[in-house]
Amino acid sequence: MNKIKFSIGNKILSGFLLLILIFTINAAISVLTINKNDSLIEDMSEVITPSVNALQEFKFLVTRSKMLVTNWVYLQSNEEDKEALKELHNFDYPELKEELTKLKMNWGNEELQSRMDSVFIDFEVLLQVEQEKVMSQLVTFDHYEDPFIKLTAAEAIESEVLPQSSQIMESLEKISVEIYEQDVELEAIIIDASDSLARTTMALAIVTIVLGLLGAIWMARSITKPINFIKEIVIKLGKGELPDEDQNHQFNRDEIGEMATAVDNLVSGLRSTSSFAESIGKGNYDAEFEPLSENDVLGNALIEMKNNLYEVAEEDKKRNWSTSGLAKFGDILRSNNDNIERLSDDIIVNLVKYMDCNQGGLFIVNDNDSEEPYLHLIACYAWDRKKYVDQKVYLGEGLTGQAWMEKDTIYITEVPEDYITITSGLGASNPKSILITPLKINDEVFGVIELASFREFTSHEVEFVEKIAESIASTISSVKINEKTQRLLEESTEMTEQMRSQEEEMRQNMEELQATQEEMQRNQIETQGIIEAVNVSLAKAEYKPTGEMIDANDKFLTIFGYELDEVQGRHHAMFVTEEEKDSDAYRLFWEDVRGGISKTGEFERKKRDGSSIWIRANYSPIKNSNGELTKVLCLAVDITEYKVKLEEIASQS
Missing domain, CATH: 1.20.1330 (f41 fragment of flagellin, N-terminal domain)
Structure with a gap:
């Protein structure tokens, strides 16, 4: 067969x-x-x-x-x-x-x-x-x-x-x-x-x-030439070599020739793969590459490797971005912590630029009104004019007030059309996302940061804003305490200067009064005129040598809250505390005055309503022309506010 x-x-x-x-x-x-x-x-x-x-x-x-x-x-x-x-x-x-x-x-x-x-x-x-x-x-x-x-x-x-x-x-x-x-x-x-x-x-x-x-x-004998070509290519590929691409290969116009052509195309594909791998090695993760086929193991593996390396690089980039941002805002918070307004301007300007968003605002809690505190827009960047006019936001009012009330971040990507508008030279448009983060530390909210952007914020950007919000809250708390302490110190200094001025005025009045007392034997009428002049600026009261009230001017009665008929005839002890009333020091005080010795100093006294008051006073014995003690003259100023300021400063230090 x-x-x-x-x-x-x-x-x-x-x-x-x-x-x-x-x-x-x-x-x-x-x-x-x-x-x-x-x-x-x-x-x-x-x-x-x-x-x-x-x-x-x-x-x-x-x-x-x-x-x-x-x-x-x-x-x-x-x-x-x-x-x-x-x-x-x-x-x-x-x-x-x-x-x-x-x-x-x-x-x-x-x-x-x-x-x-x-x-x-x-x-x-x-x-x-x-x-x-x-x-x-x-x-x-x-x-x-x-x-x-x-x-x-x-x-x-x-x-x-x-x-x-x-x-x-x-x-x-x-x-x-x-x-x-x-x-x-x-x-x-x-x-x-x-x-x-x-x-x-x-x-x-x-x-x-x-x-x-x-x-x-x-069919080896009929396709020797293309097979030899394929063999040469395979041998070179086995050695890790790629044939020169400038070679001009001619094959028979049959199916075997097409196979040789396919091998030649394979070499071109491998050369492309090699170039792609080299680009990845240089860190060029944007390089384009088309696998030889859906099942190209090497090509797909390289693409997967590129994607993995890109993800790692992106994570490093995000981490470095957050670290650099924390360091940057740490420097800002340390450099301007003596003025809350300047600090707030620096924070919001740099934050908007660093976050690559379009506008932002920094609200600070104003709790001077203890019954109804509110958020005050202290600093803003590219804020809409109408939005800036409405500077007060109360607890629970709008998204900003809700973030304050809930003490948590609010992030929305479906912004209401009438909420806020970003304005630029090209016109006005609604933002794509809003990020509102409370400035919170130890569960206490000191303010709110609000950012608006045409793009959506990523999760690591939201986390970054939440981290620096804690640092901002801590710094704002310290700045508020420092400003309050500085204000108290300034008020104390001003009060001290006022007291010094009053003491100098009182000393001059006392010197005039002493001179008047020396001249009383020669001219009682002239002495009375000088005393009346003193009454205009000082609280004045006259006592019998035994301590009963004779008379008092309106300023004295206003300070202690009495009417004249309520104090006339009553002993000076009605103005002192129970402890002082029974003390030896108080008894010696009146013995010295009755002996002709003037007494000057700061004294704690009691008003009609039972509250305490501090006065700086001089008690001077007044004698007649015969040298007999007729009465005791008391000239005083109210220094209660000065004492309170000193206590506030002491408690802050």
Whole structure:
């Protein structure tokens, strides 16, 4: 029996028929896998993804409901928020409920559908509470002025609205997680199917290569030249060499020649791969590279290596950025810690520039009014003019006041159209993101930083702002204490100067009074005129030598809070403390005065209401022309405020 001989064309034809069969099988498997994946993707795009988005919208709706009903109670004149709350009740929620009701019918999980219905019921109960206990109760100005109605509404917010909102948010989060898990499960199925397809394709490719090699050996004599070329290329590649790319190779115009051409293309691809690897080694992670095929192991490995190295470089870049920023703002906080306004300007200008955002503001808590503290916009950068005019923000007012009240960072990427506008030479536009961070240390808020940008902030940027917020809060606290101490020192210095001036004036008056006393024997009328002149500037009182009050001027009576008829005839002891009244020092004081000795010093005295007062006084014995003691003259000034300032300074040091 003669052997059947095949020409090269027949051999190639047979090979192609076999390849067609293999590719047909591969195509059938691919079509089946793709159809299955298309079905799963359709489920994800039409049910799962819209459900997740709707649930997220529901959570945002609950948050808006909580915020708007709270504003209804505490912001009486905020009609915009009230209308928004009514629209939420009448339109937003019913539309969202209808959408979710349609979607949940395709979830295929009766328990999940039942839980969704429970959430609808809970939220509708919450809306009923808002309607009955807040919206229908606080309608007119008189309702807000009625403390019982407002207190009842506020209590409903704290005891019902906030807890129920949190419970609903928790339920929605759990449902979202389960829906998301379904999404992840479908993605896993798709990935498994894709991996299976890849493995099948790889197996068929290996079979094809094996058959091709067998065919090449079979047809060795007819393809010697291209095979030798391929051999040379392979030998060089085995040694790690790449042939010169400027060689001009000519091959037969047949399938074997095409194989040689393919090898030549492989060399070009490897040369591209080598160049790409060299770029990665030089740190050029932006270099472009196209793998030789989907299954190019080396090319894909290099791409993965590039991505990994890029991620590491980015992490290092973020870490270095944060470290440099902390050092930079540490220097700023240390260099300008003697003036809070200059410090605030430096902080906000440098922070906006370092964060590469568009505008920012620094609010400081003004707690001088202990009943109702507020945030004061002390420094800003590129702030809108209308925004800057409204410099006061009270606790819980808007997002800034809410961050102050909650003592936590607020970051939003869906900024309300009327919240703030960034203005530049090209016009005005709404920012894409708002970051509000409280300046908090030891759970005490000293201010708030608010940043606005056309871009979204990354997580490491938010974390960086939170870190420097603590340092800023610590520095502001120290600056406030230093400014208060400096102010007290200045007031004390001013008070001391005033006291020195008063003491000098008093000394001069005393000298004049002494001269007057020496002249009293010659001219009693002239002495009385001088004493009357002293009465204009000093508190004056006259006592008998035994200590009973004779007379007092208006300034003396004003200081101690008495009328003249209430003190006349009463002993000087009515103005001293019980301890001093019974002391030997007080007894010796009057003995010295009656003996003709003047007494000058600082004395603690008691007012009519029982409170203490400090005076600097001189007690002078007055004699008649015969040298007999007739009365005791007391001239005094009130130094209570001076004493209080000294105590404040001592407590601050």
